Amino acid sequence: MADTLSGAGLNTVKSPLFREVRKGEVRKHIITLTVLNELGVLARIATLIAGKGYNIEGLSVGETHEKGISRMTLEVIGDDVVIDQVVKQLRKLIDTLKVKDLTDVPHVERELALIKVHTATPRARDEVLRLVEIFRAKVVDVSPETYTVEITGTEDKINAFVELVRPFGIKEMARTGKVAMKRESLPQEEE
């Protein structure tokens, strides 16, 4: 049958051909957004990410120096390819001004945590205080039973501190989620 067609003289083969399909690595991404501080802007962003089946692992929002403009930092674990899609769709939202995936860009990131540690014994108080010093944290509230520690730094630093005080008993903990910013000190390609 095929011979009636191959008369056109194009080269033919019998075996099928395949296209390479791009698959991404699944990892944590840090995305920063500048947005108009409009009603529902956070809901729009959250809806979009949830719609991809992804959970927002960390989130921080605050006003910038410009009136009516807020800055957000999002942490999302997801497939590189899908996250690329998410970033493009976030850019499409009417209320977003700038969206950047900082994951592979040199950047500064900081997080703040408040940790209420059980410190009923003098030994515990000494030990925790020493850790606070080593980590350049701060005790911001004291009760006969507890120290409340404020610590800022990278995620790793805070995680390390948390693990060290965990044996004493953590009564409560609140973490802010990251804020992140691109480094200017290294030569960068513009997005």
Added chain:
Amino acid sequence: MPRKGADIVIEVLKEEGVEFVFGHPGGAIMEVYDALYRDGSIRHILARHEQGAGHMAEGYAKATGKVGVAMSTSGPGATNLVTAIADAYMDSVPVVFITGQVPTHLIGNDAFQEVDIVGITRPITKHNFLVKSIEELPLVLRQAFYIARTGRPGPVLVDIPKDITQKLSDVKIPSSEAVKESLPGYRPHLEGNPQQIKKAVRLIMEAKRPVLYVGGGAVHAEAQRELVELSEMMKIPVTTTNMGKGAFPELHPLALHMLGMHGTYYANMAVYNCDLLIAVGARFDDRVTGKVEEFAPQAKIIHIDIDPASISKNIVVDVPIVGDVKIVLRKIIEELKREGGKILHAEERQKWIEQIEAWKKRHPLSYVKSEKVIKPQYVIEQIYEATKGEAIITTGVGQHQMWTAMFYKYSFPRQFINSGGLGTMGFGFPSGIGAKLGRPDKEVFVIDGDGSFMMTMQELVTAVQYKVPVKVAIINNGYLGMVRQWQELFYDRRYSEVDLSVQPDFVKLAEACGAVGFRAEKPSHVREIIEEALKIQDRPVIMDFHVDREENVLPMVPAGKSYRDMILEDGKRSVEAETMYLVG
């Protein structure tokens, strides 16, 4: 001068050049209806169900390219619009939906007919607003029109609390410039990157076996002239998606017609074997690609689209160009002309065209004709002939939709109106009413299924009330035919809940509503009835065609399969056994 918020709504609608509002009143939107009544210059079409109003606005927008407007009250009025909003979102239809909302002080109180429609429609609108004060009302409304119409078009919803429609204010209507400036985060990219355009031009000149793959974006951008010019100049065959029909004239010798699941053999073969695929305003939908690994496996891909998020979504492309399709194509053509418009492999290009001709001859679209029973494809061919290929066609969703896509030949953009992305049964009839109101100069045929028609048939009364002479051809097989076809092919003929043989007498139904009804049970009656229907110009006509019950839509690529698995028109052979693959 101070006037009510409701009057501001009407003022903005007039400023935006709105001719029709499709809607249904209710408590929370009453002020706006009162203002509409007092003003008297905008025509309101009272749908019998808000979903109908939504689809009418879509049909109007799709047929005219203007922004459609649909309006409803809060709560159930708003939720009834949801299907139409999602439909407009999937098919990028510019529609502004205006909903009434309970008064501001009651929001969040579970008030009577309260629903958070802004929350509900967030993932299915291009943007939406809850109006917070009368001062921002005119700006928000104008932003809604601007956002709906520009960039990749889409639905925008504006939810207006009742107290805001009642308040008085002398706030001015902002200028178009002010509207643009008020949206700093919204700047659609139109021009296309010159470097990428240069790369595309190179690929087009070097290609041996190119294909243009054209989608709905080319219709929105009105790029028909550019497509014909590019295709003819560089001898590139053109396949269109369901949404792209009409963007390239289907009688053109380079037309390959539709590709994908129910695409033609020759379109699918061309795409499978091409070495360059130029996607224009199309989004590599799963109904088009089938199994992604085997979609155009050898091809370099150029993708022109106004929406950056559509590019490299389903398939990674080699040359992405973000921009307005018409503008970018024009630039490509100019650049090609500057380069002398040379086809570098002219001999191979000629062989490619001949190869495609051979494929076209080998498996043209066809069906087994009959003298005894009416074949659905025959009805559509007869409508095509009777209307000289000039009618605007709308459809519901299912087998009839695919036959209508295949057997009517479309020659101009906005001629074929159907629900492509969402696949909304019930879309056809109301969208036909909207299309006819927008294009009174054209015959409008709704080619519907019996199942689809029954989902929105209440709008028959609406069409009678406004004397809208749409012609409704029901391809009546007494089945939910597409589901039945899948059950036949993939579920061993277990026909679960698809029998619709208990149904109204559509002729009597038409008469009961004040329309005209005809029925055809023999092939010889088909043309007769269509000619009769065409004479009626003061009310809708229902034509009930009793067709072969178990006819299938073929060819077909089963969902998620490769083009190699395409079932051919006799329903038995597949492509694989008789295909060879072309290589460079």
